[in-house]
Amino acid sequence: MLTIVPTIDVEGxxxxxxxxxxxxxxxGEPETxxxxxxxxxxxxxxxxxxxxxxCYEHTFWGNDKMEEVCQKLVEANQDVQLHTHPAWRDDxxxxxxxxxxxxxxxxxxxxxxxxxxxxxxxQVEVLEFGADLIQKWVGYRPVVHRxxxxxxxxxxxxxxxxxxxLMDSSMNTAHSNSKINWSFNSLRLKDGLLExxxxxxxxxxxxxxGFTNLPLYSKKMKTDLDSCTVEDITSYVRQSRDMGIKxxxxxxxxxxxxxxxxxxxxxxxxxxxLQKLQTILADLSGMQDVRFMSCIDLLRAYQKNREEFTxxxxxxxxQRNLQIIRFAIQKARNLAVDFSFQVHDTxxxxxxxxxxxxx
Numbered sequence: 001m002l003t004i005v006p007t008i009d010v011e012g013x014x015x016x017x018x019x020x021x022x023x024x025x026x027x028g029e030p031e032t033x034x035x036x037x038x039x040x041x042x043x044x045x046x047x048x049x050x051x052x053x054x055c056y057e058h059t060f061w062g063n064d065k066m067e068e069v070c071q072k073l074v075e076a077n078q079d080v081q082l083h084t085h086p087a088w089r090d091d092x093x094x095x096x097x098x099x100x101x102x103x104x105x106x107x108x109x110x111x112x113x114x115x116x117x118x119x120x121x122x123q124v125e126v127l128e129f130g131a132d133l134i135q136k137w138v139g140y141r142p143v144v145h146r147x148x149x150x151x152x153x154x155x156x157x158x159x160x161x162x163x164x165x166l167m168d169s170s171m172n173t174a175h176s177n178s179k180i181n182w183s184f185n186s187l188r189l190k191d192g193l194l195e196x197x198x199x200x201x202x203x204x205x206x207x208x209x210g211f212t213n214l215p216l217y218s219k220k221m222k223t224d225l226d227s228c229t230v231e232d233i234t235s236y237v238r239q240s241r242d243m244g245i246k247x248x249x250x251x252x253x254x255x256x257x258x259x260x261x262x263x264x265x266x267x268x269x270x271x272x273x274l275q276k277l278q279t280i281l282a283d284l285s286g287m288q289d290v291r292f293m294s295c296i297d298l299l300r301a302y303q304k305n306r307e308e309f310t311x312x313x314x315x316x317x318x319q320r321n322l323q324i325i326r327f328a329i330q331k332a333r334n335l336a337v338d339f340s341f342q343v344h345d346t347x348x349x350x351x352x353x354x355x356x357x358x359x
Contacts, residue, residue, distance in 0.1 A: 002291075004290060007169060008051045008252040009054070009083055010069065014098070022258070035069060036073075048293070050169075050294045050296065066137070082130045082134055084126055084146075086106075086107055086126050093262055093263045099349070114149050115156050120155045146169045150198060152171055157191050166193070167193065170198070172200070194299060205217040225252045225273060232318055246308075
């Protein structure tokens with residue numbers, strides 16, 4: 001049995017109105033295209049997903065706005081858990097006012113933007129504050145965590161266990177911010193913490209050679225709604241049956257149904273990604289050996305029967321020559337745009353606040 005776990009990072013820190021645009025998805029359309037559109041889509045297919053909420057953004061947008069998001073998700077029978085961004089780094093793509101806001105009002109000092117940059121005691125502080133805040137908002141204490149930017153080290157594991165978390169979903173073998181990784185695509189219980197990794201597949205670049213292909217390059221990609229096609233996801237499912245993989249972490253953001261330019265000035269709905277999600281939910285929920293679960297439901301199922309989730313830790317592969325070429329071209333364009341913008345950047349940051357949590 002393959003368990004698909006839809007997970008959504010809820011955050012909004014770019015654009016002219018980040019909370020409304022990237023969390024709620026208010027972009028001048030009759031309907032919103034953010035968290036509540038995602039939540040309704042899951043409901044339409046009888047699926048419960050996990051929304052990892054960066055509650056620390058209450059220092060930017062206010063307590064009431066973030067609380068309302070969480071409460072509406074819980075009312076829709078979705079699973080709200082904790083997402084930790086201790087601070088947000090300076091980004092040249094942002095407007096000056098937002099760059100200043102990130103520097104002066106981030107929860108932690110701006111240079112401490114990733115969990116793995118913090119000491120054990122600082123990580124404990126961040127986790128305790130976030131868990132307390134979400135409990136205040138929704139009435140239950142979160143026990144599942146995802147670190148912002150997939151940033152996790154052994155100190156994070158210790159801090160999570162110390163603060164009562166039972167499950168984590170931060171480890172991503174495709175990203176260098178994950179300083180420890182226990183598996184590619186399988187659940188692992190270690191040091192008192194159950195890890196549901198951000199699952200990955202290999203995008204390969206190959207050339208025809210007789211009846212096969214000669215692989216020349218391989219790139220690990222997280223199983224993300226934005227970057228993967230429906231065919232990629234179904235191929236992962238099909239190969240999982242043969243390899244004995246039992247988990248697929250379907251990764252999303254609150255803005256996954258949107259498309260935008262590098263500076264977040266032209267934000268539009270992306271109906272193709274909505275259609276992609278609907279197709280995945282419709283096609284895969286109809287398979288007898290596939291099921292959807294939220295993180296909290298997965299945790300409970302694992303606690304009830306661990307043997308059900310014992311699996312081979314493999315990485316499915318798909319040949320995506322054209323997509324890899326597109327990635328390379330887009331990366332080159334982005335580097336060129338960033339270099340040009342840095343040369344002409346006249347932003348002067350205010351003095352950094354003292355280290356430590358804000359009141």
